Amino acid sequence: MPLDTGPDPSSLSNFQDAAVTHSHIELDVDFETRVLSGFVEHTAVVRTDGVAELALDTSQLTIEEITVNGSAARYRVSDPHPVLGSRLAVRLPAGVRAGEVVAVAVRYSAPPGATAVQWLPPEQTAGKRHPYLFTQCQAIHARSILPCQDAPAAKFTYTAAVRVPRQLRALMSAVPVEGEGRDDGDGGTADLRHVAPRPGTKVYRFRQGVPISSYLLALAVGNLESRQLGPISAVWSEPEMVEAGASEFAETPQFLEAAVELAGPYLWGRYDLLLLPPSFPYGGMENPCLTFVTPALLAGDRSMTKTVAHEIAHSWTGNLVTNSDWQHLWLNEGLTRFLERKILGRLYGEEMYQLQASIGALILKETVQKEFGEGHPLTALVPDLSGGVDPDAALSQIPYEKGFYFAASGPGVSHYLQELVGGAAAFQPFFRAYLQRFQSQPLGSEDFRAFFCDHFQANEVIAQIDWQAWLYSPGMPPVTNRYDESLAAGAYALATRWHTADVLGIGGGGPTAASPADIEGWSSTQLIAFTDKLGELRAMQPLHPSITRRLDELYGLDVRRNSELRTSWYQLCINAGDDAILPHVEAFLQEQGRARYLRKLYRALRRSRSSRARQAALDIFQHQRAAYHPIAVRLVAADLGLATADT
Numbered sequence: 001m002p003l004d005t006g007p008d009p010s011s012l013s014n015f016q017d018a019a020v021t022h023s024h025i026e027l028d029v030d031f032e033t034r035v036l037s038g039f040v041e042h043t044a045v046v047r048t049d050g051v052a053e054l055a056l057d058t059s060q061l062t063i064e065e066i067t068v069n070g071s072a073a074r075y076r077v078s079d080p081h082p083v084l085g086s087r088l089a090v091r092l093p094a095g096v097r098a099g100e101v102v103a104v105a106v107r108y109s110a111p112p113g114a115t116a117v118q119w120l121p122p123e124q125t126a127g128k129r130h131p132y133l134f135t136q137c138q139a140i141h142a143r144s145i146l147p148c149q150d151a152p153a154a155k156f157t158y159t160a161a162v163r164v165p166r167q168l169r170a171l172m173s174a175v176p177v178e179g180e181g182r183d184d185g186d187g188g189t190a191d192l193r194h195v196a197p198r199p200g201t202k203v204y205r206f207r208q209g210v211p212i213s214s215y216l217l218a219l220a221v222g223n224l225e226s227r228q229l230g231p232i233s234a235v236w237s238e239p240e241m242v243e244a245g246a247s248e249f250a251e252t253p254q255f256l257e258a259a260v261e262l263a264g265p266y267l268w269g270r271y272d273l274l275l276l277p278p279s280f281p282y283g284g285m286e287n288p289c290l291t292f293v294t295p296a297l298l299a300g301d302r303s304m305t306k307t308v309a310h311e312i313a314h315s316w317t318g319n320l321v322t323n324s325d326w327q328h329l330w331l332n333e334g335l336t337r338f339l340e341r342k343i344l345g346r347l348y349g350e351e352m353y354q355l356q357a358s359i360g361a362l363i364l365k366e367t368v369q370k371e372f373g374e375g376h377p378l379t380a381l382v383p384d385l386s387g388g389v390d391p392d393a394a395l396s397q398i399p400y401e402k403g404f405y406f407a408a409s410g411p412g413v414s415h416y417l418q419e420l421v422g423g424a425a426a427f428q429p430f431f432r433a434y435l436q437r438f439q440s441q442p443l444g445s446e447d448f449r450a451f452f453c454d455h456f457q458a459n460e461v462i463a464q465i466d467w468q469a470w471l472y473s474p475g476m477p478p479v480t481n482r483y484d485e486s487l488a489a490g491a492y493a494l495a496t497r498w499h500t501a502d503v504l505g506i507g508g509g510g511p512t513a514a515s516p517a518d519i520e521g522w523s524s525t526q527l528i529a530f531t532d533k534l535g536e537l538r539a540m541q542p543l544h545p546s547i548t549r550r551l552d553e554l555y556g557l558d559v560r561r562n563s564e565l566r567t568s569w570y571q572l573c574i575n576a577g578d579d580a581i582l583p584h585v586e587a588f589l590q591e592q593g594r595a596r597y598l599r600k601l602y603r604a605l606r607r608s609r610s611s612r613a614r615q616a617a618l619d620i621f622q623h624q625r626a627a628y629h630p631i632a633v634r635l636v637a638a639d640l641g642l643a644t645a646d647t
């Protein structure tokens with residue numbers, strides 16, 4: 001049966017006919033039962049005369065009661081689709097007219113297995129004394145914690161009241177309302193109005209006044225403290241990690257200032273960070289007002305804070321100017337990578353921008369050629385997600401790095417759109433106009449193309465752009481960019497020396513006169529350029545294990561705590577069949593749960609020429625899976641060829 005998805009292939013809602021513009025949410029968080037008891041009142045504006053129902057996305061929710069304009073309403077819940085969940089169709093008053101406003105209120109509960117939620121027992125937290133909960137709604141998990149129009153094109157403001165055990169604190173992707181956190185004993189408005197009271201609890205209140213898409217809803221509950229970072233920024237975490245977070249992310253206010261200079265006023269009121277427990281499955285998540293980050297960013301030397309620059313950049317690209325559906329994710333992620341690298345360039349110089357862009361090009365090549373293969377449909381900038389494709393399973397570095405590669409690079413070198421139209425001087429005004437134009441209207445790739453062509457209509461050179469190939473063809477981009485490699489040159493030359501030494505069979509010694517001095521004073525990013533380049537050069541024929549041992553002896557690459565570097569280095573060793581690295585890989589797979597690292601390493605282990613490594617993939621995963629996030633478990637299990645029932 002065809003899926004009733006409307007304009008967004010990942011949503012069963014009908015936001016085009018009746019759009020929710022504001023939601024008031026009440027949630028009770030019960031760590032005993034792991035159930036979220038909820039109430040939501042949606043304010044919906046009718047867009048199509050006579051529309052019969054408001055269709056919402058849900059996943060595994062138990063619906064208890066629904067009212068429309070205060071009166072009991074009729075509703076239907078469709079049979080669940082394994083990826084998209086169930087359509088909740090609520091009957092609207094007969095003959096509603098476009099522009100009419102309707103209040104649709106739902107009382108419901110979300111079960112312990114709600115896909116947006118990870119409930120952590122105390123043992124999985126830094127403090128080991130209190131439980132913890134966090135959500136991850138991107139791409140289509142918001143529907144598992146509330147009935148909603150779970151489509152990026154459907155935007156709404158929200159207010160929320162969240163009740164939690166008295167000793168814990170709740171945070172959301174919103175600004176906390178003053179006077180929050182009152183005990184249930186206060187009665188009256190201090191408690192939830194629509195969810196039955198519970199002793200020993202507190203209520204926290206929030207307001208998000210900028211319209212957001214549902215994937216940006218976020219909640220965290222735990223034993224949380226904060227440290228101020230700047231005028232509108234603090235880092236939140238468990239007390240055991242909060243000082244480390246404050247030190248690692250101290251540059252946040254400078255990143256924010258640079259972003260404002262590049263992209264315009266910051267509209268969200270606050271920019272806070274929440275440093276999560278290790279099972280958080282992503283590097284960062286751009287939840288408005290409160291970016292979520294993995295503790296795998298705590299390198300100790302601020303060498304991984306580009307993720308914070310990235311999440312700050314989303315405050316414009318993604319959170320304000322939003323892809324119309326997940327097929328156009330490159331508009332969120334590619335342009336955010338562009339702004340992220342611009343921010344880094346402002347703070348650390350143009351060479352840093354170029355170094356990051358050059359590493360990005362290596363990542364793009366690895367993703368297209370090794371991870372997927374040139375002809376794979378998911379290597380297209382705009383993939384087809386119709387038919388109920390799971391967006392989580394489609395996620396890769398393609399929208400980030402191919403999107404960036406398409407958009408822009410720095411001055412003086414040959415690369416795409418930015419250089420084509422005359423460099424940053426011409427591209428920057430376009431970028432600002434683009435942000436202005438699409439702030440209130442989510443867009444797809446063809447909207448981007450039309451706006452770009454209109455903006456640069458006087459520039460004949462744009463006729464050269466092969467939009468069809470860039471947007472829809474799989475494989476490497478139709479144009480090869482060149483980047484300034486001043487900062488990468490040393491790293492690439494060293495990689496070439498090791499590659500040549502191995503090819504010529506110089507053996508365990510590596511290149512003549514190799515020594516720790518080769519990398520003296522190098523930043524972690526330069527070392528990543530080295531390992532990634534070596535990975536590229538040895539894509540067809542892995543290094544000899546004696547070479548990786550010698551590299552380890554001379555450079556001690558995992559002494560640095562940079563997890564990007566460790567992942568890249570471990571991949572080289574695993575591919576080489578170097579079993580001496582296995583205890584280090586195991587320790588790394590135990591200490592953090594970022595899905596990108598897990599997938600790279602488990603896949604490398606599984607493909608290794610060493611039978612010990614192949615077995616280790618299964619053993620470590622079996623041992624660790626309960627500690628990983630369910631999203632990561634599903635993806636790694638699929639990578640390892642384990643049946644869904646095993647997950």
Ligand SMILES: CC/C=C\C/C=C\CC(O)/C=C/C=C/C=C\[C@@H](O)CCCC(=O)O
Binds near residue numbers: 328330595
């Ligand atoms: C064009 C690709 C097709 C579909 C993907 C659509 C949505 C992506 C999705 O399911 C979930 C994304 C969640 C992302 C959260 C944060 C990311 O920016 C982190 C990326 C991975 C990492 O660096 O850890």
Ligand SMILES: [Zn+2]
Binds near residue numbers: 286310314333
């Ligand atoms: Zn992003």
